[in-house]
Amino acid sequence: MTDRTSSTPLRHFASDNYAGICPEALAAMGEANVGHAPGYGDDRWTTEAADLLRETFETQCEVFFAFNGTAANSLALASLCQSYHSILCHETAHVETDECGAPEFFSNGTKVLTVRGEAGKLGPAAIDYMVRRRADIHYPKPRVVSVTQPTELGTLYSPDELKAIWARAKAHGLRIHMDGARFANAVAALGVKPKELSWQAGVDVLCLGGTKNGMAVGEAIVFFDRALAAEFEWRCKQAGQLASKMRFLAAPWVGMLRDGAWLRNAAHANAMAARLDRALRAVPGVTVLYPVQANAVFASLPEGAAEALRARGWRFYDFIGSGGVRFMCAWDTAPEDVDAFAADAATAVRGAR
Secondary structure (H helix, E strand, C coil), rough: CCCCCCCCCCCCCCCCCHCCHHHHHHHHHHHHHHCCCCCCCCHHHHHHHHHHHHHHHCCCEEEECCHHHHHHHHHHHHCCCCEEEEEEEECHHHHCCCCCCCHHHCCCEEEEECCCHHCCCHHHHHHHHHHHEEEEECCCEEEEEEEEEECCCCCCCCHHHHHHHHHHHHHCCCEEEECCCHHHHHHHCCCHEEEEHHHHHCCEEEEEEHHCCCCCCCCEEEECCCCHHCHHHHHHHHCCCCCCCCHHHHHHHHHHHHHCHHHHHHHHHHHHHHHHHHHCCCCCCCCCCCCCCEEEEEEEEEEEEEEHHHHHCCEEEECCCCCEEEEEECCCCCHHHHHHHHHHHHHHHCCCC
């Protein structure tokens, strides 16, 4: 949406991190701001948020809250590994490309090993190959498979695909970590229950994103195998992830989960991405690179078109994923935002010819 008095767009397509706080999360923070409450997670909001997550996933999981996804992923992976182990993930996975080595740092040296796969997805055959390629003492022993849902290319693992990964991981004695920064988008897109994309598909620990779904800050680390969470609270404290006013990390989860806002937000973002996908496919010269299954659209633009769009005030990334540019939709992306951007894209492409 563009301000009628300015050429600068009010909302962008660079990242769902650009969006503000959704009303449900903001209201819950306001409720938690009344009076005093115990610190360090001993408050009713933290208890309620954890209980709501257990209800959401329909299992007795262990729940912890962290400030951001880098900490959540890195600490979760560190809890699954020894320093001489390795983590298997797709070559475009966030834990490899965008964590500044944090998984290795927090695990005291565990090595991230990458594999290739179509549309950003890791497959069972890749797991077999990485485990069997070497088994000598000079090689970091594979211990964890890390999957990103949705992938960094905006594609989705189906429950059956996850179960196939689980079968191969289990055969090799590997644990499964899921980077679910946009897990809500996957649940909304596939129309399944959260448990079907997590513990029922073999996931041991899920890093569940809140920030990209409409919260100000905060991720949940959900251990479905509760034994793996032993002493995890000390790991969080050591890493600076124990919030003294924990209720302000937890309360937004209450607001998001108690009436389904987390899935409404995700479904809306997905719908806006589908609208953008249709609009861009109608522009001659634009190629959509991957199936649009969640809230991301990757596209190839003619030379000069991206610069023209940025000159009109639009922001988006061209270094994420595998070529092209990325457009992300958020909980607050409006149809008129999509339409305005698509119109500018058509103009930019015509000018680039």
